[in-house]
Structure formats: structure tokens, C-alpha cells
Amino acid sequence: MITSRDVARLAGVSQPTVSRALRDDPKVSEATKQRVREAATALGYAPNAIGRALSVGRSTRVGLVVTDLENQFYAHVIAPMHQELERLGHELVLITESSEAAPVAEHVLAHGLCGVVLATTTVDSVLPTRLRDRGVPFVYFNRTALAVPADSVTVDPERGVRDLLADVVGQGHRRIGAIFGPRNTSTGEQREQVVRAVLDEYGIALAHRDVRHGPFDFRAGHEGAHALLDGDDPPTAVLCANDVVALGALNAAAELGVAVPGDVSVAGFDDLPTSSWALVRLSTVAYDLDAMSREAARLLVRRVDDPHAEPVRAVYPTRYIARATVAAPRA
């Protein structure tokens, strides 16, 4: 069995330098890293993550807590986050909230993860408190819980929503409906507040019967749009909590024979790849989800390395993308 001692001897460096070089420690020069890597390759040495975890007192595995892995939003979070973590010498472990019998905090401890990215936080979630109390590093992704401060990567909906509503109201819509996200999420709450505040500036209030709330999923948009559009006097525009919800709404409209944007305008939030399909052409609010996902990975690794660093609050701006689902209402 080849050990790091053998690699150290061949590379002419100390044993700790081998470990540091192989985990890409910035304190080791590129030339030394190169020499160590070549020696490791020549000897067929594979550093064992379990051994490494024991030697440095922690694992290199980062948990990402999500709800539904089949929700396409998460695919566009997981892919860049996975890549960034790999670049940093870490591994991504997926944790789904729904399928967990044991609370997530116990799962994290049981599986020896070095930290967690939380993508499913609700404002009343106990998880941040538990993680803090047990000393597990974590980063809020997309959603936050104010009660427990931590590094966070979030979106500021203001600019994008303001420009979206300028388009919607400018096209002549007055009876506007909405399928908002859950009230117990910071994203759902914040987007709803911005929509209501901006519409208030135009002197428009959402009628109670034109508003639905639900999870950020296809079904919420599908059922919500069926409820809003399948009546005698539907709203002329439906604002959706995110793109997946909007895709549910667009499909409901197609099922009902309600033309978009002829009979109803629909808007989303996220600008997922599907939204720019020629079959969809969803008008939506965009931001850099790829960069956000990578930044969350970097913040988590930094937090693991330095538990006492000042918390970072990274806020990403939004912009409106007008495509084909928002137009003037029928006269």
C-alpha cells in the first residue's frame, strides 16, 4: 500500500506538505504541488478521504439541503455548486428534507459533513438554530432566516420586479392576479411585498380572489392557474412566484384553451433555461443563479476554514427580460 510518506520521499518534500499540496492549499507553491501530483501519479497513490478526514479532524463533504430533486430549479443550483466544490477539493452530498426521517442536523452530524448549504430555509425553520448550537458551519442559499445570522447568498427582487410591473401596467393591465410563494419563506414573502408595494405606486391593489399562495413548484402554478383562469371574469395577467410555477400556469392555460398572451399575460422569476425555449418564451425576472451557486460553495468552504470570519451577505441584482408572454390585454 502506497502512503503519503512514499509520495513525500519521491517528491522530496515533507509528509504534511503532501497532504496540503493534494488538497490544493494556497500556502503550497504551484511548483511543489505539481511535483507532488506527479509523484502521487507515478506511485499510483490515492489519498483516502476517510483517512484525510481523520487526520485533519473533519471531512471534505458539504451537504446541500433541497426539497425536491426533480424540481428543475435545483438542477441549475446543483450543477455549478458541485463543480465549484470539486474545484475546491470538496464533495457535494445531497440531503432532501422530505425524505429525511431523522432531522437534517442529526443527519449532518451522523454523516460527518463539514458544513451545509441550506436552500430550503423557512422563516420558522429550526435547522439554523440546531446547526449553530452544534457548531456546524452553514450558508443560507436563496432563502434566509433572520433569527440566526450566517453567511448568505440571496437575490434582490426590486429592480427586476419593478421593470416587469412597468411592462405589465404599461401594456394596460389593471386586473392582475398572482400565484405567490409560501408566506413562510423569505423569498416568497419578499417578492410578494415588492409586487404589492410597486403596484400600490400605480394605484393598483390585488383583489383577494385573484391571489393564490403555494410551494415553488409546477403543481402550484398548474392548480393556481386553473383556479384563476377557469371562471367568467379572470384577471388579464398572472404574476408567478418563480419560473417553475409559471411553467405550471402556462400549461394550465394551454389545457384550458386560454391563449397566452392573447387572453392572459404570464410572468415568472428565475429565468431558467426552459423559459427561453421557443415553445415557452416566458417573460421573467433574471439573475445569475450560476454565480450565486458557486459563491455559496466558496462561502461555505471559507466558513469551514475560518469559523470566526465576519459573515458575508452576498445579494445578487435582478433584471427583467421581456419575451412573449406579456402583452396588452384584449380591448
Added chain:
Amino acid sequence: MITSRDVARLAGVSQPTVSRALRDDPKVSEATKQRVREAATALGYAPNAIGRALSVGRSTRVGLVVTDLENQFYAHVIAPMHQELERLGHELVLITESSEAAPVAEHVLAHGLCGVVLATTTVDSVLPTRLRDRGVPFVYFNRTALAVPADSVTVDPERGVRDLLADVVGQGHRRIGAIFGPRNTSTGEQREQVVRAVLDEYGIALAHRDVRHGPFDFRAGHEGAHALLDGDDPPTAVLCANDVVALGALNAAAELGVAVPGDVSVAGFDDLPTSSWALVRLSTVAYDLDAMSREAARLLVRRVDDPHAEPVRAVYPTRYIARATVAAPRA
């Protein structure tokens, strides 16, 4: 620090029984498992995966090798596989082929995975040989490489493709085009062979200019359909290697103003959730991807437990689902 010894004392069982009960070993009775779980919960005992890995000589982490995490096909593999592995007391670790600097086999050894599910095998792939030579258990998922026998979970395209082509030919199509998968994958090769063989029974041969090959992704369908449809004399039907390719083709048709199914019929393979959207209504070949993903997880865990078990070849049947993208060609 609470140890398994404390849990054993409280539950009135031996220490090895605690470990077996907590990893849901079928040899332990449900009553005993229940007692051990209650004792563990009462004491706040969290079995440490690293410690467990050392004590049983292996980890509980299973790698899934995929190409592109943003390809929606994989979301519908990852979700059920993750859930099934969790149920079996294992964790899923994602390994992307493209982003790996080091070969996957080294990655698996370096990270102490107990086994791997291969979802990206090519017929000339060296990975199965490397894994076999290093004694790493693995299961072929969807695609196989005949040279190295192992447990496999695959699809038999015959029934579904035969019924699809009966529809296409029955509707009157004679100039049929295709965007096939890569020739170096068992799935691409097999589906192409079945399509050509069945069309041959109808006396139809695919014209060379009507055939494209490419990866199983959106872009292959998008570019392939642009090439096939943007000419003076396009085929009246385009068969696609899978649904993601077909979605690329449908969007290309929409961009070109080519009506589906009026100007061209399009068919897929997989029946992903997106394919049944009202906006899409793709005629396609279906099989139970959810059950396949779960079975691959179970076979891998079984293989880890019993390296000498007889290899299993699970083959899933297919069926054709006629939706709205296949119809008679214009007269």
C-alpha cells in the same frame, strides 16, 4: 460523547447489534431495531459515518457517474436513486465525468466510495475495466459495456419502437429522418439498430442526408433539427434518440416556423415529465425510469454486500405513448 456501547446498554443488546440495527440489517428483528432506535434517540446518539466506515472497513457512500447535471434526464434518475439509497442507509455522491481532472476510478478510490453506478458508459469506456481490476463494485445503468460483465439495469427498446414506427408508417410517412444517439453507446447503437430493422420490414430505408448522430442532449436535437428541417425537401418525420433531443428538435421547429405535427412529425424516447406538458405533448417511448433507478441502487448495495453474487441483468420493457407530435404528413 455517547457511544454505541451506551446505546447497547440502554437497549439491552450487544454492541454489534446496535450497528446492525442502525444500518437496517434485515437479520435484526423489527422489534429490536425499534428498541435500538429509541435508545439512540433518547441518548442523542448519532452514529458517525466515518467511524462506521472504519469499523466495517468501508464507507456507505455510493457514487453515481453522470455527464451533465443540468440534463433533465438525470434529475429523474438522481431523485429516486437518492431516495432508495437513503432508505438502505447509504448516501449518494455525484461524480461528473466532464469535470473530473482525475479519472473516475481514482476519484472513487480516493473518496472511499463503496461502489459506483455507471450512467455514462460508452462501449469503449476504460472505466469498467479499471473498476473491476481495483475491486470496486459497480452497476451499469441504462448503458452497458459488454466486455466487462456486471450487474445491469437497462431498457429493451423493441416493443416501444415497433409500436411508434407502426404509428409513423401507418400515418403515411415514407421520408423519415432521425437524430440518433452516439454510436459508441449501447443505448444509441441499440435504438438505431431497432429503428433500422423495423423500418426495413416496411421496406423503408433512411436516406443518408436525413440522419444525424449526436449526444443525448438538447443541443443535438436543436442543431440536428435545424439541419434536417431548414431545406427545400425535408423529411416528414424526425425520430429522436431521446426526449431531451426531441425537445431540442421541437424548439428548433418552432424557431423555423415549421408546424408540428402539420409540417413534420417528431418522436422521442424516455417519456420525461416535460414530454406530457400541454405545451409539448410529445409522442414517445416510455418505460419505468423511476423503478430502474431504484433497482440500480438496490443491486449496487447487494453487490457491495456480496461481491460474489451471480450478476443480475434487469431489462425493462418499453411501450409507445401516442400524443400530439405524430400525425399524417401533408398530402
